Amino acid sequence: MSNDSLRDLSLHDLFRMEADGQRQTLTENLLALERNPTAAATLEECMRAAHSLKGAARIVGLGAAVAVAHSMEDCLVEAQHGRLRLHRGIVDALLRGVDLLGRVADTPAEAAGAWADEESAPVLEFRAALAAALAAPATDEAAPPAVTDADPTQHDAPAEEGEERVLRIAARNLHRMLGLASEALVESRWLDPYIRSLARVKELQRRSALALDRLSERTSALASDPASAELLARAQADLAEGQRLLGERVAALDAFDRRLAGVAHGLYDEALASHMRPFADGTRGFKRMVRDLAHELGKQARLEIVGSRTPVDRDVLARLEAPLGHLLRNAVDHGLEAPEQRLARGKPAEGVVRLEAHHVSGRLEIKIGDDGQGIDAERIRRAVIARGLADEDTAQRFDQDELLEFLFLPGFSLRDTVTDISGRGVGLDAVQNMAKQLHGSVRVFSQPDQGTRFQLQLPLTTSVLRALAVDIGGEAYAFPLARIVATALVSREQVRSLEGRQYFELAGREIGLVSARQVLEGGDGATAGAQLPVVVIGGAHGEHLYGLAVDRFGSVTELVVQALDPRLGKVKDIAAGALLDDGAPVLIVDTDDLLRSIERLVATGHLAQVRHQDGAAAVERRRVLVVDDSLTVRELQRKLIETAGYAVEVAVDGMDGWNAVRLSRFDLVVTDVDMPRMDGIELVELIKKDPHLRELPVMIVSYKDREEDRRRGLDAGADFYLSKAGFDEEALIQAVADLIGGPLA
Amino acid sequence: MSANEPGNAGSAVARLLERTPAQEELAEAAARLAAGAPRQLRASAGAFVFRLGEEWLGLPAGLIDEVLELRPVHRLPHRRDAALRGVVNVRGRLTVCVALPALLQTGAPVAARTGTVARRLVVLAAPEGALAFEADEVHGSHRYDAEEVRAVPSTVAHALARFATGVLPWGERRIGLLDAGLLVHALNRQIS
Numbered sequence: 011m012s013n014d015s016l017r018d019l020s021l022h023d024l025f026r027m028e029a030d031g032q033r034q035t036l037t038e039n040l041l042a043l044e045r046n047p048t049a050a051a052t053l054e055e056c057m058r059a060a061h062s063l064k065g066a067a068r069i070v071g072l073g074a075a076v077a078v079a080h081s082m083e084d085c086l087v088e089a090q091h092g093r094l095r096l097h098r099g100i101v102d103a104l105l106r107g108v109d110l111l112g113r114v115a116d117t118p119a120e121a122a123g124a125w126a127d128e129e130s131a132p133v134l135e136f137r138a139a140l141a142a143a144l145a146a147p148a149t150d151e152a153a154p155p156a157v158t159d160a161d162p163t164q165h166d167a168p169a170e171e172g173e174e175r176v177l178r179i180a181a182r183n184l185h186r187m188l189g190l191a192s193e194a195l196v197e198s199r200w201l202d203p204y205i206r207s208l209a210r211v212k213e214l215q216r217r218s219a220l221a222l223d224r225l226s227e228r229t230s231a232l233a234s235d236p237a238s239a240e241l242l243a244r245a246q247a248d249l250a251e252g253q254r255l256l257g258e259r260v261a262a263l264d265a266f267d268r269r270l271a272g273v274a275h276g277l278y279d280e281a282l283a284s285h286m287r288p289f290a291d292g293t294r295g296f297k298r299m300v301r302d303l304a305h306e307l308g309k310q311a312r313l314e315i316v317g318s319r320t321p322v323d324r325d326v327l328a329r330l331e332a333p334l335g336h337l338l339r340n341a342v343d344h345g346l347e348a349p350e351q352r353l354a355r356g357k358p359a360e361g362v363v364r365l366e367a368h369h370v371s372g373r374l375e376i377k378i379g380d381d382g383q384g385i386d387a388e389r390i391r392r393a394v395i396a397r398g399l400a401d402e403d404t405a406q407r408f409d410q411d412e413l414l415e416f417l418f419l420p421g422f423s424l425r426d427t428v429t430d431i432s433g434r435g436v437g438l439d440a441v442q443n444m445a446k447q448l449h450g451s452v453r454v455f456s457q458p459d460q461g462t463r464f465q466l467q468l469p470l471t472t473s474v475l476r477a478l479a480v481d482i483g484g485e486a487y488a489f490p491l492a493r494i495v496a497t498a499l500v501s502r503e504q505v506r507s508l509e510g511r512q513y514f515e516l517a518g519r520e521i522g523l524v525s526a527r528q529v530l531e532g533g534d535g536a537t538a539g540a541q542l543p544v545v546v547i548g549g550a551h552g553e554h555l556y557g558l559a560v561d562r563f564g565s566v567t568e569l570v571v572q573a574l575d576p577r578l579g580k581v582k583d584i585a586a587g588a589l590l591d592d593g594a595p596v597l598i599v600d601t602d603d604l605l606r607s608i609e610r611l612v613a614t615g616h617l618a619q620v621r622h623q624d625g626a627a628a629v630e631r632r633r634v635l636v637v638d639d640s641l642t643v644r645e646l647q648r649k650l651i652e653t654a655g656y657a658v659e660v661a662v663d664g665m666d667g668w669n670a671v672r673l674s675r676f677d678l679v680v681t682d683v684d685m686p687r688m689d690g691i692e693l694v695e696l697i698k699k700d701p702h703l704r705e706l707p708v709m710i711v712s713y714k715d716r717e718e719d720r721r722r723g724l725d726a727g728a729d730f731y732l733s734k735a736g737f738d739e740e741a742l743i744q745a746v747a748d749l750i751g752g753p754l755a
Numbered sequence: 756m757s758a759n760e761p762g763n764a765g766s767a768v769a770r771l772l773e774r775t776p777a778q779e780e781l782a783e784a785a786a787r788l789a790a791g792a793p794r795q796l797r798a799s800a801g802a803f804v805f806r807l808g809e810e811w812l813g814l815p816a817g818l819i820d821e822v823l824e825l826r827p828v829h830r831l832p833h834r835r836d837a838a839l840r841g842v843v844n845v846r847g848r849l850t851v852c853v854a855l856p857a858l859l860q861t862g863a864p865v866a867a868r869t870g871t872v873a874r875r876l877v878v879l880a881a882p883e884g885a886l887a888f889e890a891d892e893v894h895g896s897h898r899y900d901a902e903e904v905r906a907v908p909s910t911v912a913h914a915l916a917r918f919a920t921g922v923l924p925w926g927e928r929r930i931g932l933l934d935a936g937l938l939v940h941a942l943n944r945q946i947s
Binding site: 188189191530572574584587588 | 843
């Protein structure tokens with residue numbers, strides 16, 4: 011098949027494909043050579059790549075590429091014979107040669123004629139640069155990198171992973187294939203119970219054979235009647251033959267079942283695997299980028315990539331490249347100090363940037379860390395105040411995490427001077443947008459003098475999730491194992507009650523009991539049986555534990571996560587769907603969402619009691635929903651608006667807010683813009699698109715006060731845009747009153 | 756070997772096949788074909804016919820992806836919209852399942868009378884993504900003459916009338932032809 015598809019390609023296309031691969035090899039090996047200039051195997055591989063490229067370029071008549079590859083080859087051969095030591099200047103020149111080869115190869119066939127000449131200007135330039143580099147002595151060559159490079163295996167890793175040819179396949183086809191493969195798997199399981207059902211036929215045969223035997227023993231009269239005796243004997247013989255045949259057939263069917271199951275499993279595993287690519291596929295250019303950038307800035311930096319083989323969804327991988335590039339550039343530019351500074355602080359002159367990819371509890375976690383100077387939280391605080399984003403008082407109340415969040419604000423930068431590389435404050439904004447689009451999140455951690463670490467949490471849309479299947483209200487739900495704190499069978503006597511709330515004790519902790527049916531379906535919490543199956547879930551750090559009473563525990567299974575149809579929007583409390591072994595649909599619980607729902611349920615239950623005592627007046631107050639992810643801001647706004655006499659409910663992000671407005675009536679929504687899971691703009695758009703909610707006024711309160719931000723908010727449909735920078739309570743209350751009138755309806 | 760070469764066609768069959776047809780024969784054949792054409796043209800419209808409760812309904816055949824055995828449908832929590840049944844496994848993909856009777860107000864299924872044997876899951880290939888619904892019975896494809904289609908009588912239930920483009924006589928029965936575009940649009944809105 012591959013031959014057929016190659017046949018359609020022109021010679022030029024073939025050259026481009028080969029050039030892609032060889033350039034990759036050249037870049038990787040040149041970077042390795044820079045650290046270890048005499049590694050024979052690396053030199054050999056580099057030389058071979060240049061040589062092959064030269065031959066290929068000659069066939070397609072690209073003289074320029076021939077000349078460049080030829081010069082590179084000469085240079086590498088010299089190095090192989092020990093007559094030349096490849097220092098940084100030479101590697102720089104050679105890498106530029108690789109770039110030039112790329113330019114030649116990527117020129118469309120129609121325009122490639124321009125590269126026919128071996129003496130064309132770019133080639134002469136390259137030759138001159140290379141000659142200059144060869145002539146220059148390796149003066150500023152820093153010895154330390156070669157010394158720190160005591161572990162050569164690290165650089166050999168990419169080569170060891172092997173370069174497999176990659177095909178492009180439309181995602182839709184892959185999804186289909188995966189669906190069909192899982193159906194094949196489900197179908198293949200049908201045979202086993204069928205075979206077992208044949209045991210019943212076997213048993214019936216055995217019993218009739220036994221009956222016939224007894225009959226012949228007991229009725230001796232039969233023997234005296236030859237005709238009857240013959241009939242009996244024939245029946246016995248036929249039955250025995252039937253038994254033998256059935257046994258044979260069942261055995262054959264059994265063998266077939268095993269083969270089929272094997273094939274179906276293999277097919278399924280392969281289909282799954284083909285949706286994933288190793289992380290290395292999306293990180294190829296980064297080592298060179300970090301090196302070039304560091305040189306440009308007069309720094310020394312090394313990029314270490316951990317988890318190159320971590321399988322990453324191909325769609326996710328494609329969208330990761332740009333944001334990761336941003337973060338790596340940031341790390342080299344902002345994070346790492348100049349070599350002298352590092353030495354003075356007792357660190358090696360060469361800084362290390364680490365890029366790590368792992369699967370953590372059904373999500374892809376990517377960390378980008380450096381061992382540089384870290385981010386000074388106080389500097390952010392000063393910048394926040396200086397830019398009028400918050401007054402002194404409020405700014406002093408922000409904790410470290412909240413301060414770091416400001417880095418994701420568009421236009422926010424700690425740099426006084428803008429460099430070409432970063433410092434414009436646009437990068438982090440883009441990174442956050444990408445993470446949100448993928449329904450993930452990005453967080454930043456920083457320790458002064460020890461470094462900065464960005465952590466991306468992204469979903470693996472088609473990743474395999476280990477989960478516990480349970481039965482809730484007659485339907486299958488699954489809890490991600492990683493988010494289950496404990497499971498328990500709680501007997502009736504163990505359930506105690508405090509102020510009308512049920513709880514039980516587990517490992518010395520009192521855990522509130524909530525009916526899963528009630529949370530998910532809003533029904534009553536009736537659960538029968540003496541033993542209550544309970545799934546205990548809680549926040550990421552083991553706080554806010556709740557016990558969810560389910561109807562029945564199922565088994566622990568590996569689920570292939572399927573995103574729910576985007577037309578459904580976000581289904582509250584549900585993260586995704588999957589298929590169980592028998593092909594039945596199962597919904598995967600969104601633990602964070604569920605915890606919020608429970609807390610809301612508990613809170614509103616409490617609220618209902620308060621209201622009951624308050625009398626009728628409270629019910630008629632106008633209701634405002636405050637949506638903000640910062641606890642400080644949220645509570646401040648709640649307090650202000652409540653003091654003015656309105657009834658206030660809060661939501662912790664756009665998604666939470668969107669769920670809230672659909673479940674309960676509000677007169678006004680006050681929302682922040684930058685929030686995890688769903689930002690304020692999206693929330694406004696959803697509200698204004700919804701036929702039932704369209705009339706609901708929305709006010710945006712944001713730190714983003716540039717004209718374009720304001721316009722973006724109003725374009726989305728917001729009724730009012732209030733800047734947090736000039737935030738004062740009167741303006742807020744006035745705006746609320748302007749939009750919906752006084753507190754009492 | 757040489758017998759197979761055209762020039763050496765020895766057999767009578769070969770001669771017959773290679774003869775040039777007479778002009779009048781060609782004209783006659785063309786006329787014969789032309790006479791049959793309007794009949795074909797008339798029966799060119801095709802509908803996928805299925806039953807919901809008492810109503811026989813028709814959708815453009817091109818909208819139907821496949822018809823499958825019934826299978827369990829998983830409800831979605833917090834979604835109480837009657838037109839949204841939940842998600843169902845269609846060839847390994849979770850597909851949104853809708854309840855057409857709730858949208859068209861055709862009444863409850865008459866499953867009690869006919870049994871559930873005839874019920875099927877019909878998968879629609881909507882441009883925005885597949886949708887499935889449960890039909891009480893599926894007849895399959897039916898070709899008809901577009902001129903046979905009559906106007907929707909005013910007695911048809913209000914909600915159904917919005918989606919019906921016409922009524923097609925089918926023996927003793929009547930098929931309500933549905934506007935596929937409007938139906939898909941309404942379903943897409945209903946499920947979000």
